Amino acid sequence: MKPAACRTWAASVQRRQRLRPFAASQRTLCGLALAAALAAQGAAAEVIHRERSLYQTILVTKQASTLCLQFSQRRMQRKQSCLDQRRPKEMALTYTKMMMAALLLNPSPSRALIIGLGGGTLPMALAALHPEADIDVVEIDPAVVKVAQRYFGFTAGDNLRVHVQDARVFTRRASQAGPVYDLIMLDAFGADYIPEHLMTREFLREVLALLQENGALAANTFATSKLYDHESVTYRDVFGSFFNLRLRQSGNRIILAGHRALPSLMTLTARAKALAAPLAPYGVPIQDYPARFSTKIDWDVGARLLTDQYAPANLLQGE
Amino acid sequence: MLVHALAFGGGFVIMSLELLGGRVLAPYFGGGIYVWGGIITVFMASLALGYLLGGKWSLRSPSLGRFAGIFLGGALLLYPLVYFAEPAMNRIFMAVADPRYGALAASTLLFVCPTAMLGMIAPYSVRLLVRTKEESGNVAGRLYFISTAGSALGTLGTSFYFVLWWEINTILNLLTGTLLLMGATALVVSRLHR
Numbered sequence: 001m002k003p004a005a006c007r008t009w010a011a012s013v014q015r016r017q018r019l020r021p022f023a024a025s026q027r028t029l030c031g032l033a034l035a036a037a038l039a040a041q042g043a044a045a046e047v048i049h050r051e052r053s054l055y056q057t058i059l060v061t062k063q064a065s066t067l068c069l070q071f072s073q074r075r076m077q078r079k080q081s082c083l084d085q086r087r088p089k090e091m092a093l094t095y096t097k098m099m100m101a102a103l104l105l106n107p108s109p110s111r112a113l114i115i116g117l118g119g120g121t122l123p124m125a126l127a128a129l130h131p132e133a134d135i136d137v138v139e140i141d142p143a144v145v146k147v148a149q150r151y152f153g154f155t156a157g158d159n160l161r162v163h164v165q166d167a168r169v170f171t172r173r174a175s176q177a178g179p180v181y182d183l184i185m186l187d188a189f190g191a192d193y194i195p196e197h198l199m200t201r202e203f204l205r206e207v208l209a210l211l212q213e214n215g216a217l218a219a220n221t222f223a224t225s226k227l228y229d230h231e232s233v234t235y236r237d238v239f240g241s242f243f244n245l246r247l248r249q250s251g252n253r254i255i256l257a258g259h260r261a262l263p264s265l266m267t268l269t270a271r272a273k274a275l276a277a278p279l280a281p282y283g284v285p286i287q288d289y290p291a292r293f294s295t296k297i298d299w300d301v302g303a304r305l306l307t308d309q310y311a312p313a314n315l316l317q318g319e
Numbered sequence: 320m321l322v323h324a325l326a327f328g329g330g331f332v333i334m335s336l337e338l339l340g341g342r343v344l345a346p347y348f349g350g351g352i353y354v355w356g357g358i359i360t361v362f363m364a365s366l367a368l369g370y371l372l373g374g375k376w377s378l379r380s381p382s383l384g385r386f387a388g389i390f391l392g393g394a395l396l397l398y399p400l401v402y403f404a405e406p407a408m409n410r411i412f413m414a415v416a417d418p419r420y421g422a423l424a425a426s427t428l429l430f431v432c433p434t435a436m437l438g439m440i441a442p443y444s445v446r447l448l449v450r451t452k453e454e455s456g457n458v459a460g461r462l463y464f465i466s467t468a469g470s471a472l473g474t475l476g477t478s479f480y481f482v483l484w485w486e487i488n489t490i491l492n493l494l495t496g497t498l499l500l501m502g503a504t505a506l507v508v509s510r511l512h513r
Contacts, residue, residue, distance in 0.1 A: 054351075140349075165349070165418070166348070166349025166350065166418065167349075168345065168346060168347075168349050168350075169347075169349045172346075172347065172412065173412075195350055196345070196350070197345040197346055197349070197350050200346070202346060203346070307486070308345075308346045308487075309486035309487045309488060310482075310486050310487075311342070311482075312482045312483045315479075315482070315483050316483075
């Protein structure tokens with residue numbers, strides 16, 4: 001968001017406050033609940049938007065100059081997307097930065113598919129880095145699209161389209177046209193409910209069928225619970241060897257894969273060096289990532305594959 | 320006693336099947352609310368049809384043997400689902416662009432026949448147990464109680480445990496097997512009492 005846009009945004013919030021006195025008290029209440037939840041972190045955030053959509057509770061919180069999108073009230077620590085209005089380009093969440101590591105597998109994508117919009121951080125960054133690229137975003141919840149536009153400066157355009165539908169329906173339909181994308185990002189997982197049909201071998205095969213020969217896939221997955229084992233086994237079955245990117249400060253694990261053999265550390269390092277300058281405004285420490293890429297099998301290889309026939313992801317996450 | 324047990328089993332199978340319906344459809348039509356809307360609509364309409372047919376059929380010399388036929392018929396209609404669901408949904412997916420109507424069409428094709436058959440159980444079991452006009456309400460009430468308790472247990476078992484233990488098709492085959500077993504039991508008992 002540009003400074004001018006920030007001012008407009010602040011003014012619109014003030015306007016709403018004046019027009020809706022009840023909303024202000026409601027906000028204070030929510031703010032109190034949130035403050036209690038955040039007490040451990042020693043800071044208070046204010047809820048500036050709260051909405052119950054068809055699929056989830058959407059919260060937009062504000063703490064100092066940072067806006068965050070959350071899909072649940074219970075797990076406050078789980079943020080989907082954040083935006084520091086003073087530095088609108090910079091990615092505030094570690095996992096979002098980690099997703100950008102996909103560019104190490106394909107540095108110049110021309111057609112990208114992003115599943116799960118969130119605050120729109122990833123598609124906006126990609127569109128800014130590669131203005132000529134064609135980007136499709138699939139988001140099931142129309143309310144999320146509205147919130148991304150209203151609070152997080154997301155704007156669709158000719159090269160950046162949002163499809164409001166179930167991702168499985170989209171990939172099944174799109175995969176009939178053959179491999180059309182050279183970059184695919186899977187980021188469709190909320191805090192409380194996991195779409196189980198987007199975790200199966202069959203779904204990943206459809207995704208692979210959409211990926212061009214030189215294409216790269218980045219998937220945001222669970223780093224904890226039994227799901228780590230099940231997801232690892234399933235991705236391995238479909239993609240073969242993949243890069244695992246885990247960082248201590250993040251509860252997420254990013255899987256990076258493609259059709260071809262994985263690039264060597266030398267290639268990755270060279271690409272990281274070239275990407276360092278363009279990615280600097282986004283705060284992505286791209287040059288740190290190649291050394292963190294792991295191909296080590298650190299999961300239980302006996303874990304059951306997730307398939308359309310067997311996909312109790314939500315139950316497995318609790319175990 | 321036997322009729323009560325069969326009504327319980329019928330209720331169990333119906334709700335287990337309904338929950339599995341969501342999982343069967345999700346890979347083609349997604350996991351949205353409209354998929355559940357399509358499934359529940361079809362199950363309600365099929366059960367309604369089944370109640371009507373079951374009541375009509377109970378007018379023609381009702382017997383435990385004929386009652387067994389409902390369960391065997393249900394098994395027969397349920398069994399092919401494992402084999403034709405995929406190709407059928409593929410065709411519907413290609414033909415219908417809107418996933419809402421795709422989900423509705425697929426639920427209709429997959430679930431109307433077995434569910435309507437299972438819907439016949441309730442009115443038919445009322446006919447088998449009612450002796451006098453005075454007790455008819457009590458008998459029907461107890462049957463609703465037992466078959467709905469079966470439905471509750473079928474819902475819980477399927478969503479909490481079965482999907483964690485077994486594949487969808489395995490559970491469907493177990494449901495078919497349960498219907499066969501119940502039908503066979505009723506048939507054997509009806510022969511013994513002749």
